[in-house]
Amino acid sequence: MTTQLELARVPFAADLSSYGNRPAIIADGHTVTYRELARRVGELARQLGTERRLIALAASNEVESLVAYLAALVAGHPLILLPEDKPAALESLVAAYDPDVVIRSAGGLISLDERRPGSDHELHPDLALLLSTSGSTGSPKLVRLSHTNLQANAESIATYLGITAEDRAATTLPTSYCYGLSVINSHFLCGATLVLTGLSVVDPCFWDLFRRERATSFAAVPYTFELLERIGFAAMDLPSLRYITQAGGRLGPAQVHRYAEIGRRQGWDLFVMYGQTEATARMAYLPPDLATDYPGTIGVPVPGGAFRLEPVDGLSDGELVYTGPNVMLGYAQTPEDLALGRSVTELRTGDLARKNEAGLYELVGRRSRFVKIVGLRVDLGQVEQLLADIGVTAAGTGTDDRLVVAVEGTHDNRLLAKVLAQGIGLPRAAIEVFPLHELPRLGTGKINYPAIAALAAAKHSATPQPTPRLGGSQVAPIPHKTGTESVRRIFEDGLDLTDISEDDSFVSLGGDSLSFVAVSVRLEQLLGHLPRDWHLRTVRELETGDPAPQAQGQPATHRHPGEKRSFSPMDTSVILRAVGIILIVGTHIGLLEWQGMAHVLIAAAGFNFARFQLTGRGLPRLRRQLTSVARIAVPSMVFIAFAYLVTDRYSLANIVLLNAILGPEQVTTEWHFWFIEVIVYILLAMSVLLAIPWISRAERRFPFLYPLVLFGVGLLTRYEVVELDLPHTLPALWLFALGWAVARSRDLPQRILVSALTVITIPGFFDDPNREFTMMAGTLLLIWLPTLPVPRAVSKPTVLLASASMHIYLVHWIVYPPLVGTSPALATVASLIAGLAYWTLCTKVAHAGGRLRAPNTDRATAQSSEVDRWDA
Template identity: 65%
Template sequence: MTTQPHLARSSFAAGLARHGERPAVLTDRGVLSYRELSERVDDVAARLGPQRRLAVLAAANDVDSLVGYLAALTAGHPVLLVPADKPGVLDSLVAAYDPDVVLRSGDGTPVVEERRPGTRHELHPDLALLLSTSGSTGSPKLVRLSHENLAANAEAIAQYLGIGPDDRAATTLPMSYCYGLSVINSHLLRGAGLVLTDLSVVDPCFWELFRERRATSFAAVPYTFELLERVGFAEMDLPRLRYVTQAGGRLAPEKVRHWARLGQRRGWDLFVMYGATEATARMAYLPPDLAAEHPGCIGVPVPGGTFRIDPVEGLDDGELVYTGPNVMLGYAEHPADLAAGRSVEELRTGDLARRHPGGLYEVVGRRSRFVKIVGLRVDLGQVERVLADLGVTAAAAGSDEGLVVAVEGPQEPDLLAKVLARDVGLPRTALEVHPVAQLPRLATGKVDYPAVAALAAPRAAPLPARGNAAEGPQDVKRIFAEVLERPDVGDDDTFVSLDGDSLSYVAASVRLEQALGHLPPDWHVTPVRDLAPRPARTRRRLVSFLETSIVLRAVAIVCIVCTHVELFTFQTAHLLFAVAGYNFARFQLSGERLPRLRRQLRSLGRIVVPSVAFIAVAYLLTDDYTLANVVLLNGIVGPQELTSQWHFWFVEMLVYVLVAVTALMALPWADRAERRFPLAFPLALLAVGLLSRYDLVDPGLPKPAPVFWIFALGWAAARSRTTLQRCLVSALALLSVPGYFDSALREVTLAAGILLLLWVPALPVPAGLRRLTGRLAAASLYIYLTHWLVYPVLVPVSPVLAVVASLVAGVAYWALAARVLGAVGRARAPGDTTGTAGATTGSPAAVAATPGPR
């Protein structure tokens, strides 16, 4: 057991109650006073226990995360902050440091997951906080910070910003990022308010909340200012905005001057700041009244800190060295390092700087950003400035072998390369210029220089045909790029963040499983950098595992076609409404409300467009359908008797359901409720759906039986995380399915499928059928559409031939639609990589059809 630290040093955490009823946390759901926040913190601190233990907090910008962080500090438990939206990072750091406790957000109360009753670590008394170094999220190398570091930096920031009790800061940055965390610490120190949100500045809801909660400041990184320009921030009416802070990377001097002058006109100040995780956050700030006159400077040291400049051999400018009470204890790379005391007295920043006569400091480059190419010393920062003078946004990386530059937007790379070669003095062959849609960035908004350097890596051989097995781990980005038509895939991107949906999920998972040798259960929300391969197997596998929803879709569409051909009868269509709900929850409910709404509408369009197009052709070629079929309204105005006009009822019902849930999720209150109660929300929808399931409410449709409750069951299955939750949803399925059909086999099929979604993440498939299964699942909607015109012609010849031809025709229509929709999307938005993502692959719920009307 290790000695408790002097908790008074973290006064902003331990002294919450002294601020009484002042508002501490303001969200879109309510206000929490300092007294209430203190009570919640004390409760969680008691649950953590008196013995010091190593805690990991999966942190989001929510009340539970804030309470967990403060509880760990007040109880003296060293806490490692990890972004909650990166499960791969959490897993890697848990594996590396073996924490005693894992904290997560719950439904209003932090979840305290004890991994052992005591501790197996030796923890230094001064150790309070562990953070990943800038740009190294997920790396085992951590920054060790003390209670004194946290308190000193919070006090310094609060002092030069003049934070008072009436200030309220909106959380625009993750609390797992030292800059975002410093906003929290400095405001809690002074009894100020936190407008706690994970909304982006491009979301109108953020600004609604900002005004409603009377926020007075927000923090920005350089990329934030690009977003502010897009949303018309300069014209916004924000009467209580007092200041904007900027850190997290260098903001171009002309941008500093522009925003400083805008602030002067609009009545707010711009604080340009300089810092590092190793200094707990801040080392310098530029007084707002000097920003427009000296926009290239980082300013003066924060209160309590000092700078000096040490000479660097061969350079005119020296290295900036910082000393102050906020300098870290040192680094940790292994659990044993957590017992170490202070190993660092000053911080060598690695930045080259000069001091102006008035006392302002200016950073002019990085020691590490100099490379020596063909005997010439090249400043990578100067390369970027040369291009900036030409109006080109660029990022430069390289080694002694050569220089690689990424330039944003449509550019002439050969021309820019010639200009750089001339101005920098390099041979043309020693540098490469690569146009990109957007510069690759880390989650903090900083340029991802390793990703820039990777542009110069030798290109791998083209991806093999999908029947081959030669795809390797280096192809992960290219698989995403090809499947989702996204040329801008970065290391921090996930399948879902790239607008992947359920049918593109099929194509990507099949190829990734072969490339990596395995697929993690949550690969679709795992960053690209964390999708690691397994060692190659020497023996050929006879059985491969595919995601359960993929196998169910492939098997279901085959059964549907076979049932219609009367090769055998096995009705599976209603199960696919559960799969549709399952996939809707997984792929359409991530991100902010408005981007999510746009993604849902695009996915809905990818069902409607190919369906309407094909049904229109069927209407022209046959006498079986009416205009009501073409516009997907037969389910509302169609005849009571069962005719061929009911062939496409499944698509219609699916569209109706998706329109309803998309409209519902567009409502701010529904969006907030779903985020806060991810399982209870679909269970409430299930309760509503059961009203029509049991004929308590008439849905108003002439013929199809109610299916919304099945969709809601699938949604709930996707949101079930614990064994208890899965048991609850299983029980609801087993109670509600019996009696729905007049066929016990159909009821068993539906219930069994829902249980498979809940309990079995993957199903075995013969290795030789893996790709075929994926294609059938991806093309399921198209098979359903086309088989109505294909199989009647071939049944007299051979029922087996009719089935095979129907499947082939559907896959062919899928391929054609993918090509056409992709081309249309690219033509409509040639420079936009977000609006057409996934346009070639189908929809989140475009699953198979039904054996026929009931």
């Protein structure tokens, strides 16, 4: 007997085995045949059961995600498809729709969270797939797609692209994005091959893979072409390339013409396409032979589809309306909507269009207040409501590449941009916030959106533009005076770089804890206040005066740069380093007795690693992390080699920082540099660990949980569950991970949890309660007080001591012994001065070396790592 599930199957997913041993997926150097893929899909389909259930899949560009996607289609279970790298969106939709099963994949494994054995939902027989509209994940509104929709659109795309079993598509878009999904469906329909990768087109490894596997096509959104320009794509030799597809937003006619010409010369085609999630991806395509003559059009309807133009009152152009077998069943906004059948028979696109003399359709505008930015459709009304919900009066508009939001009054603009990025699913770089004294309005009282758009246009114009005016008043951002010194100049001096752009930040420029000290103090003196997250803010955001975050209910406070104060706030980690090195050196010399600060600085190292070394991904991030390690290891090895030559206290193992592994077990002078070794070992281990793709994804997905897991692993040595013969390194991972967790604590419950872990785990570690109190106090300061007031008279010495703390630690071991018999105080002061001198020398050598390198090579690399993966 034929079951309901069998009737509900999508043919292209159910017929995988018909292609036998042809390659279906090539991933990480391994080939999965259609027969093997069908077997794995079948196994998971059987595991999902025979009763229809609602499934949510956190999808990534991995084989396991494709297996889960196909298994749901084969087994007839309706599937909510979500991006793996947006856990907040996943949690939101899981809460809204209460799926029966949640599937995740990581590290080659599929994880099934079966929340109930059956289903609590009434699911319409035609329902196959639920997608967020146009890739946006900021709303519970989903597109309901049927089995027929998926099959029909795959067939249509395969027809006009001429896909055959010999084709191989390199994946450049997320599986959860309807455009990326359409590539998968159309190729599996034809027995073609997916070259599965998460690499960006700016990564040379992508093109090595493309050539090695003889890929024939890749998909691109408009931003992809900007990246292709940067890497010299036009001159690339890609003999297997047959065509490029473009969708996800409007590509400028000039770019269409240019790439169509490049393709004509090099033997490949450019397919410009138009679609919406509501049409299962594609509604129109521009035949490649017409692209140079009509680059501004969307072309003709896809096979099986049709357009008509419906008149719009007051406009000469009509609204584009599409009909075809790929038109969605309708929208879902609640779980109850999943029981609905077809509620729409045609798709009103909301786009205004006209038909030209060649029979091609051309888009001329939008009927409603939606904009499509980097492939995501953004509801400007939702943008304004998101900010209104937190008490901010705002007006939103946008272009093809950015969302422009004007807000009344002074706010933390970076925080507002972050709220919007998370709420509507846009990359942070695609959002600009302009603070205005008041929003510009027309005579009717309505907001003047063109004036806001003109504000952004004037800012990005290549030629000077007059400030937009409304009536007799100017519409201009609230100014912020920054004195004669600039943020850019401070970054240039502190990081030894030139040609810094307004979109650079301290972290994207490769800043770390060593350069953080001097830069933060100069910025605080310049700006009058220093936001806690200043190291993540761009030059533009700092120079336009985003106010520092304030406690809820507290007014923002500002200080004019020239205003004198007795105290100035300073980053707590900076103060801990300065005070810590004095107490460490003084204790070693015998001037005082105050132990525990070295362990506080291990926690501070984890704190700063999380702040400065976790942005970006892949090889650029690893390179930046290893460079930071080298800034510790190289000066240390040079000095220890000098100490080895002038004393008899150290060994060759000390020089190469391997004493903890090769040195004596008993504590001797050879253990003097244990702290340096600990930091280098951990930083190297964390950098290598995060270079593993699935671990890196886990850290991004669970930024607070990840260091807590490391903390738990470290506790195995803390409580001697695991014993190692490295006496001084035992507490390192535990404390480093604790500092990491401090940096990732974003709200009150998380800070309370980390505080509790601090108070619970430190007692009993040493026999000295004073030492344990120092460790607890230092860690709790990091958690609860991001800055501390410092008398202005001692702020500069504090900065110098913090900057040179590592160098002071190194040199004091050979400076103080000859002097301690004369005066411990003299020995301490001499150690501090000698350390400062060595720090100055190392800084000058590093700057001289930096000037010999190609300018800003590291910065360009760091910036490329910030490109949003799916845009690339």
